[in-house]
Amino acid sequence: QLQVVESGGGLVQPGGSLRLSCAASGFTLADDAVAWFRQAPGKEREAVSYSSPPDQYYAHSLRGRVTISRDNAGSTVYLEMSSLKYEDTAVYYCASRPRASRYIWWDQGSYRVWGQGTQVTVSS
Numbered sequence: 001q002l003q004v005v006e007s008g009g010g011l012v013q014p015g016g017s018l019r020l021s022c023a024a025s026g027f028t029l030a031d032d033a034v035a036w037f038r039q040a041p042g043k044e045r046e047a048v049s050y051s052s053p054p055d056q057y058y059a060h061s062l063r064g065r066v067t068i069s070r071d072n073a074g075s076t077v078y079l080e081m082s083s084l085k086y087e088d089t090a091v092y093y094c095a096s097r098p099r100a101s102r103y104i105w106w107d108q109g110s111y112r113v114w115g116q117g118t119q120v121t122v123s124s
Contacts (some may be wrong), residue, residue, distance in 0.1 A: 001025070002024070002025070002026045002027050002082040002112075002113045003024065003025040003026055003113065003115070004022055004023065004024050004025070004029070004094050004095070004096055004113050004114065005022070005023055005024075005094075005096055005115055005116070006020060006021065006022050006026065006092060006093065006094045006116070006117060007020070007021045007023075007089070007116030007118060008020040008021045008116045008118060009091075009092060009118075009119045009120045009121075010121070011119070011121045011123060012084055012121070013014055013084075013086035013122070013123070013124055014082060014084060014085060014086060014122055014123075014124055016082075016084050016122070017059050017080070017081060017082040017083075017084065017119060017123050018080075018081050019079070019080045019081070019085065020036070020078065020079040020092055020094075020113045020118060020120070021078055021115040022034060022036070022076065022077040022078070022079075022081075022094030022115065023076050023077075024096065024113075025073075025083050026119040027075075028074075029070075029074060029075050029076065029077055029096055030070075030074030030075050031099070032049050032052075032096040032097060032098060032099060033050065033051065033052035033096065033097050033098070033099045033101065033105075034040065034050070034052070034070075034077040034094060034095070034096050035047060035048070035049065035051070035075050035094075035095050035096075035097075035105060035106075035111065036048040036049045036050075036068065036077075036079045036092060036093065037086075037092070037093045037095060037097075037108065038091065038092045038093065038096055038120075039090055039091050039093070039117075040081065040087070040089060040090040041046070041089070041090075043103060044092055045088075045093070045108065046081065046106075047059055047106035047108070048062060048066060048092070048106065049062070049066055049068040049094035050068070050090075050105040050106075051068045051069070051070060051077055051093075052105075053070065054055070055082070056068055059107050064081065065081060065084075066079060066080055066081050066082075067079070067080045068080075071080060071119075072112075073084050075111065077094065078116065079092070080121075084122045085122060086121075086122050086123070087119075087122075088120060088122050089120060089121050089122045089123070090118040090119075090120060091118065091119050091120075092116055092117060092119075093111055093115055093117045094114075095108070095113065095114045095115070096111060096112065096113045097110050097111045097112050097113075098112070
C-alpha cells in the first residue's frame with residue numbers, strides 16, 4: 001500500500017518556525033514530485049509548495065517564509081516555515097505524483113498519494 005506520512009506539526013507562537021517532514025511507505029519519494037498543501041478551518045485546501053528537483057515552486061503568498069527541501073536520498077521532503085502567522089494555522093498535507101505529470105503543480109487532482117495531514121497551530 002502506498003502511503004505518505006507527515007510529521008512535525010504542533011503549536012507554535014506567532015513569529016516562530018516549524019519544520020514539517022513527509023516520508024513514504026511502499027515507495028520512495030525520490031522518484032516522485034512532492035507538494036505540500038494546507039487547509040485552514042472553513043477554507044478550501046490550497047497549494048503551498050512543490051518539489052521535483054531541480055524545480056521548486058511556492059505559493060506567492062508564502063514565498064520568502066517557506067522552504068521546501070529533500071534529504072540527500074530524496075526520500076524525505078521537508079517544509080520549513082518561518083515568521084509564522086495566525087493565518088498559517090491549518091492542516092498541512094503532503095502529496096506525491098509521478099515526475100512526468102504535465103499538470104500544473106497546484107492541481108490537487110493530479111496527485112496520487114496523500115497523507116493524513118499534520119496540524120499546525122499558530123497561537124500565543
